[in-house]
Amino acid sequence: MTGQAHNRPGDSPLVAVKDLSVLFDAGRAGFWGGKRLIVHAVEKVSFDIHPGETLGLVGESGSGKSTTGRAILGRVPVSEGQIFFQGKEITHAGKNQVRELSRDMQLVFQDPYASLNPRMKIIDIVAEPLLVHGVVKNIREAAKEVARLLELVGLPPDAGARYPHAFSGGQRQRVGIARALALKPRFIVADEPVSALDVSIRAQVVNLMQDLQSQFGLSYLFIAHDLAVVRHISHRIAIMYAGNIVELADRDLIYDAPVHPYTRALLSAVPVPDPPVQRARQRITCPGEPPNPLNPPSGCRFQSRCPYVTQTCRDAAPVLTQRRSGQRAACWNC
Amino acid sequence: MTASPKIPLLEARDLVVNFYTRGGVVQASRGVSFQVDYGQTLGIVGESGSGKSVAVQAVMGLIFTPGHIEGGDILFKGRSLLDPAGRKFVRQVRGKEIAMIFQDPMTSLNPVFTIGTQITEVLRHHMGMTKDQARHRAMGLLDMVDINAPEKRLKQYPHEMSGGMRQRVMIAMALACEPRLIIADEPTTALDVTIQAQILELLADLQQRLNVSVILITHDLGVVAQLCHRVAVMYAGRIVEVGDADQVFAAPVHPYTQGLIRATPRLDVVTERMVSIDGVPPDLISPPKGCAFFPRCDQAKKACSRMQALVELGDDRHVSCWCAAKENVR
Amino acid sequence: MTQPRTDTLEQALAQNRFEWWDSLRELGRELKRDKPGLIGVILITSLVLMAVFAPYISPHDPSAQDLTARLAPPVWYDKGTWNHILGTDHLGRDVLSRSIHGARVSLWVGTAVVLCAGGFGVVMGLMAGYLGGRTDAFIMRWIDTQVAFPGLLLALIILAVIGPSLTTVVVVLSLNGWMVYGRMTRSAVLSIRQSPYVEAAEVVGCRWPRILFRHILPNLTSPLLTLAILEFARIVLAEAALSFLGLGIQPPATSWGLDVAMGKNYMFMAWWLVTIPGCAIAVTVLAINLVASWLRLISDPQEREKQYARHMAGVMRKNLLAALEKEKPPEAL
Numbered sequence A: 001m002t003g004q005a006h007n008r009p010g011d012s013p014l015v016a017v018k019d020l021s022v023l024f025d026a027g028r029a030g031f032w033g034g035k036r037l038i039v040h041a042v043e044k045v046s047f048d049i050h051p052g053e054t055l056g057l058v059g060e061s062g063s064g065k066s067t068t069g070r071a072i073l074g075r076v077p078v079s080e081g082q083i084f085f086q087g088k089e090i091t092h093a094g095k096n097q098v099r100e101l102s103r104d105m106q107l108v109f110q111d112p113y114a115s116l117n118p119r120m121k122i123i124d125i126v127a128e129p130l131l132v133h134g135v136v137k138n139i140r141e142a143a144k145e146v147a148r149l150l151e152l153v154g155l156p157p158d159a160g161a162r163y164p165h166a167f168s169g170g171q172r173q174r175v176g177i178a179r180a181l182a183l184k185p186r187f188i189v190a191d192e193p194v195s196a197l198d199v200s201i202r203a204q205v206v207n208l209m210q211d212l213q214s215q216f217g218l219s220y221l222f223i224a225h226d227l228a229v230v231r232h233i234s235h236r237i238a239i240m241y242a243g244n245i246v247e248l249a250d251r252d253l254i255y256d257a258p259v260h261p262y263t264r265a266l267l268s269a270v271p272v273p274d275p276p277v278q279r280a281r282q283r284i285t286c287p288g289e290p291p292n293p294l295n296p297p298s299g300c301r302f303q304s305r306c307p308y309v310t311q312t313c314r315d316a317a318p319v320l321t322q323r324r325s326g327q328r329a330a331c332w333n334c
Numbered sequence B: 001m002t003a004s005p006k007i008p009l010l011e012a013r014d015l016v017v018n019f020y021t022r023g024g025v026v027q028a029s030r031g032v033s034f035q036v037d038y039g040q041t042l043g044i045v046g047e048s049g050s051g052k053s054v055a056v057q058a059v060m061g062l063i064f065t066p067g068h069i070e071g072g073d074i075l076f077k078g079r080s081l082l083d084p085a086g087r088k089f090v091r092q093v094r095g096k097e098i099a100m101i102f103q104d105p106m107t108s109l110n111p112v113f114t115i116g117t118q119i120t121e122v123l124r125h126h127m128g129m130t131k132d133q134a135r136h137r138a139m140g141l142l143d144m145v146d147i148n149a150p151e152k153r154l155k156q157y158p159h160e161m162s163g164g165m166r167q168r169v170m171i172a173m174a175l176a177c178e179p180r181l182i183i184a185d186e187p188t189t190a191l192d193v194t195i196q197a198q199i200l201e202l203l204a205d206l207q208q209r210l211n212v213s214v215i216l217i218t219h220d221l222g223v224v225a226q227l228c229h230r231v232a233v234m235y236a237g238r239i240v241e242v243g244d245a246d247q248v249f250a251a252p253v254h255p256y257t258q259g260l261i262r263a264t265p266r267l268d269v270v271t272e273r274m275v276s277i278d279g280v281p282p283d284l285i286s287p288p289k290g291c292a293f294f295p296r297c298d299q300a301k302k303a304c305s306r307m308q309a310l311v312e313l314g315d316d317r318h319v320s321c322w323c324a325a326k327e328n329v330r
Numbered sequence C: 001m002t003q004p005r006t007d008t009l010e011q012a013l014a015q016n017r018f019e020w021w022d023s024l025r026e027l028g029r030e031l032k033r034d035k036p037g038l039i040g041v042i043l044i045t046s047l048v049l050m051a052v053f054a055p056y057i058s059p060h061d062p063s064a065q066d067l068t069a070r071l072a073p074p075v076w077y078d079k080g081t082w083n084h085i086l087g088t089d090h091l092g093r094d095v096l097s098r099s100i101h102g103a104r105v106s107l108w109v110g111t112a113v114v115l116c117a118g119g120f121g122v123v124m125g126l127m128a129g130y131l132g133g134r135t136d137a138f139i140m141r142w143i144d145t146q147v148a149f150p151g152l153l154l155a156l157i158i159l160a161v162i163g164p165s166l167t168t169v170v171v172v173l174s175l176n177g178w179m180v181y182g183r184m185t186r187s188a189v190l191s192i193r194q195s196p197y198v199e200a201a202e203v204v205g206c207r208w209p210r211i212l213f214r215h216i217l218p219n220l221t222s223p224l225l226t227l228a229i230l231e232f233a234r235i236v237l238a239e240a241a242l243s244f245l246g247l248g249i250q251p252p253a254t255s256w257g258l259d260v261a262m263g264k265n266y267m268f269m270a271w272w273l274v275t276i277p278g279c280a281i282a283v284t285v286l287a288i289n290l291v292a293s294w295l296r297l298i299s300d301p302q303e304r305e306k307q308y309a310r311h312m313a314g315v316m317r318k319n320l321l322a323a324l325e326k327e328k329p330p331e332a333l
Helices: A065-072 A095-101 A122-132 A139-152 A157-161 A169-181 A199-216 A251-256 A261-269 A275-280 A311-315 B052-059 B084-093 B115-127 B131-144 B150-154 B163-175 B193-210 B221-227 B245-250 B255-263 B322-329 C009-033 C035-052 C095-131 C133-148 C151-162 C166-192 C196-204 C208-244 C256-266 C272-299 C301-327
Strands: A015-029 A035-049 A054-058 A080-085 A105-108 A187-191 A219-224 A236-241 A244-250 A321-324 A327-329 B010-021 B024-036 B041-045 B067-076 B098-101 B181-185 B213-218 B230-235 B238-244 B311-314 B317-319
Touching (some): A015 A065, A035 A065, A035 A219, A054 A065, A065 A080, A065 A187, A065 A219, A105 C196, A122 A157, A122 A169, A122 C196, A139 A169, A139 C009, A157 C009, A169 A199, A169 C196, A199 A219, A199 B255, A244 A251, A244 A261, A261 B193, A275 B221, B010 B052, B024 B041, B024 B052, B024 B067, B024 C301, B041 B052, B041 B221, B052 B181, B052 B213, B067 C301, B098 B163, B115 B131, B115 B163, B131 B163, B163 B193, B193 B221, B213 B221, B221 B245, B230 B245, B230 B255, B238 B245, B238 B255, C009 C035, C009 C272, C009 C301, C035 C095, C035 C272, C095 C166, C095 C208, C095 C256, C095 C272, C133 C166, C166 C208, C196 C208, C208 C256, C208 C272, C256 C272, C272 C301
Parallel strands (some): A054 A219, A054 A236, A105 A187, A187 A219, B041 B213, B041 B230, B098 B181, B181 B213
Antiparallel strands (some): A015 A035, A015 A080, A236 A244, A244 A327, A321 A327, B010 B024, B010 B067, B230 B238, B238 B317
């Protein structure tokens, strides 16, 4: 594995996120609209992604993981904090700057069925980025490049002449990846790219993404909702809960020596496909559900579900602190 | 299939279901047979398009045009559910003795009625309870699925609840008529992992306490490992392997089962790269001749281009594979 | 993937060029199974042909008067002649010829209005739905205001100021009818712009006109088509109503509505003067509605599949069983 890219000395991060907060205005409550409703989607999130590195961003629905990814791409207005790309601040990039940045940063979607326009042929879909950025003048000029991209992601060259409905989920996801690669980006946000795929196909797509990374030195922000799938592709993993990063560590530390109780709960929530092992496993279940993002509790967000909760957790929110080398966690008690 | 004369709770025999679409005939279920005994949990595992949901939809009478049940039979306590003469029996069984839990609770909960109204409606209709009795029982049911403050919850609408809470309500409704069999179609797929863990524990616990039979449809082998006594693996509209869950997981015989188990990522075992099964699942409009897994199989032989029926390997284990059957039958 | 494999993308693209012809034939086959839809399509086609070839098929000049043969009854009456199959009006003009020529006006006005109102309404709806914010608020309030204003009053004012003519009728009806397209397009855009493929286009760097016309509009065609056809029926009626009131087509030109208006004075002496053009209007509107309901069925993929299965299941089942029989190995259990 190319691994540990982030430890190389003198390597400046490709993407740097500092104290990022995203608040959404969710309208007003009450008949006369007296009370403003604000969704705290992401709060004070910081991380770096180095060239050639994959950061796995894991969290459940509503944890703010997708919002974080979209904030980097300039698709969600940032409330506080800063985002840097190649050392340049892009926090409040304007429309034209975002368009320029789309050459360097791309997005791979979760749903391979809904993310391809059903009325466009594969060639039109894959060639679109080239077309709108003026790399090619028309579709015919793009045919060669599209054929190369399709081959790169493991699709037959004649696939370009068909419509998306002729393909299975895994093949469509390959088309999505080919589209993202068309402009030769340096950074790709992959928003749960394999969650909607079958087990036997998942590995194909993850392996493809890994191969492309080593071939082109891509960096990924790989978003996932559980810890099972990010293990193989990530160099480091960040765990998000209710808008906060609760633990950020090198991959193996997350799996072998998790610190935060939520990380441990997430690990034990993924059932092992082996009945005797699964029965014997000591399972940490955290009761209850994530807090309401409209009205998060003061102190630690995980307090209502945490087995180790103390008064300190209710009073003040913990911040990420160094635990081991390459491992930081936000917890008062562990 | 079995030598014992005991009648299973539910038995499907050679179920054939076709969907007549403009693209051609989709052979969703191509002769599926399985049985569920009293108090047993059967897991049906398969990928999308393997026909796992279609098989149980046939049990519940949920196959509509353009789908059609072409052949085979479904027996509940030895009586056919497909026989047009037994309509009254079928009406009694579906919804009352067999209950169903869906993947998305929102599709089966009516958004304009409170949870309480919907549960008591079922109780009054099927069990002939009075309003007070039904209310009382509804609270008991919500309590049973670990919903606290049931009194308050009964007055809520489905949209006021979280996904996990709605799925608990669905389970409570499924339990309302004291069914003998619960069919759960991907009950946790739409839920977060920590919530999935809660629901799986609840299902396991209820299954043991109430001694109901459960058919669990899922694509996740981990879920099967946690809940099921028996497992049936489906591929391209057929069952390719069926047997005791511990045995199937410990020593899978069919190459597809083997591949599926290897491809499921495990948190307790470290591998450098994820293992995949090459190729794509077959198109059910024109499935390959013979074994449907043949084009993706790494142990394929010449014989595989002919059809192979399920062969018994002993211990009530069956597999449909030429290679595996020859090795083990001796 | 039933097509033969080809080596290069260029070859595959060339091979695919005639796909639309196949889908058109498929559509024709489905139409044959839907009897009401088929009747509707046949009626409309013959109406269109009748309108196009009106000068060649009508037996008389529609405005040629023959005062010696005033109010002649249709041919099946004793006094009727084959010269005027459907009789004549109070000026001795041939009713059949007038009806044939009337179709021209109805269909022309219908087409023109649907294109003008539809085009404008769809563009407004697209902008309102996609751009949102102030553009949306402005366009929607404009639509609300115009919907609240009585359409007939607006028509009367404009016609009184400019004076009635074919063009004015088209303008008036377009001004009155674009709002419904605008509203429908906007609501459809709002739901489609949420879809991941639109986000994908944005991420890739498409500018908004491309997203609107390349990604959103093509996915709106089937609901818009149904709406346009239903609107067409409404326009035919509206034109007839305006002409009946004397605000639409002016003599010596002909129109079904105009003929009904003139015929009403002789209703008890010569029933055919109102009935024939009246029937023409009714048949046209009915035919359009039949086609619209068929289109609605066809544009709903689920309903289309059901329809298909109902008709084709028997044949397909037989073919499948034969194929399976051939495949079955002799030694299988």
